[in-house]
Amino acid sequence: MNELHIPNGYYQLWKMYLLSQGLDYQHLDSIAPYISQLDHVLSQPIDSQSPYTFFNTVMQATQQELNCPNLVFEMAELIRPEHFGVLGYMATRSNSVAEALQYIMKFSRLVIDGVDITPMQLSYVGDEFYLTWPMHDAKYALVNELTTACMAHLAKQIFPASLVLNCMKFAHAQQMARFHYEKFFGCKIEFEHSEYAFVLNSASLDVKSALADPSLMQLLLKQAEDAIASKPRIENIEQQLHLHIAQYLKQYAQAPKIEQIADELYTSVRTLQRQLAEADSSFKKVLEIERMKRIEQLLLQPLSLLDIALQLGYSDQSALARAYKSYTGQTLLQRRKALKLLSSDL
Template identity: 60%
Template sequence: MQELQIPNGYFQLWNMYLIQQGIDFHHLDVLNPYKVNLEHVLRLPIDTQSPFSFFHTILQLTQTELDCPQLTMEMAKLIRPEHFGVLGYMATRSNSVAEALQYVMRFSRLVIDGAEVTPMHMQQQGNEIWLTWPFHHEKYAMLNEMTMASMVHLAKQIFPDQLQFLKIQMAHSAQMALYHYQKFYGCEVSFNQACYAYVMSADSLSLKSGFADPSLTQLLLKQAEVAIALKPRYE
């Protein structure tokens, strides 16, 4: 089974955070066994992918070394469209929340890919929109936290002062003090749930983006379709 692949943009975010803190990762002795590989990944195109297990190791060591349990959230605050590759640009240039979500569900493998990955599912429950995906294993808790925080922060950049999340649902247990989650998301966050979920009002789907660019989006769509067609098929 192919190992889960994550965007190299996540490694770039990690390095951006360290630089912001005035830290050169070459000076962190705890990373000595991994520095050659880190240099290699950081030289790769930002929209390519690398093994999740390597990223997980680096994040755990950094988190411990800096005594920063909320590291994933601090990194997510630096997120930009390019960290999600072509999908990030498509979401940013989409006309509405509904259009952006359609691209996210269709092309999520361009960000995180592997046999265990299940695309996000969207359904309406009364006046609420639920975006859900299943729990696979506790070892992916950090990845889910990183991705969820990054998506929320990027979404709020695209739709500032408009998009509000009603609640965030985590299938794993809390990885840090609860106030970190509440401060970052600004809404109810629950843990050990049956699945992961973003919950927003149904009215949110019609919110418009001030960055919409239909012509560019069509070009990006063709690029994404070619990239997804080259992905391996999983049985």
């Protein structure tokens, strides 16, 4: 599956929005060329998936005809659990915010799927927690905005008045007037950030849901596990590994172990090793490549070579120097000098 796929629930949400405005998609001029394909998609189960490229085309045409730049936010106001399929119901019936996030991270492929997707990660900074994911391409700006908006609004329904968003960070550039973002999310907004992130108080993780249903959750969990098991394996496991290791090195300032990355990819160490071997690669090889890339970034920072070595999991400065010289043919001091010259020229 090379193309990004989204839930058909997004198409149903789009149709629901038009109906709320007294409009029928079959009578919109801009949608006329796509009626046949839309009829087919809308006839499919709400929890099945369809290509994102077509959805993006439909959304852009709708925005232009209705002169509605904030269409994603208008649609998100109508979100219901079923638009996210079984994962939406699982979030609704979770006991707490922490449990809901656990399921979202584990079963995200049931909503948006494809080689370019990296599961969301949870991290802590002081008394805040961050739910983050990287940007793979600016062409996915619309689906990222719609998904974040739908998640935020659904969370308000599940945990009313208890869940306060401190900040919403977007990795892409601003797509509409800032007013629309601030009005919808009700918090500080940042654009062109290093990654996407929901930022909330850590205490929010313990917020309980009045809709929790442990018995129903067991049935939903089994359904989600079966759905994940039936999905085709994402072939480019090496690309996924590169993304996860790069993010780990940046976030934790230490080298990950294969067990940690396997957990993030929701697979076993043995399966991960087998998949990498089939791709003529290995965890050690990918880790070393990402270490070398990270060195380039760290050399521009006021860090000693020993600090850089320790951040990347080398025993000492000498081990780092030998690895870098073997990989690039340059010494660390030569590269640091060259990078500083490049930086001063910009």
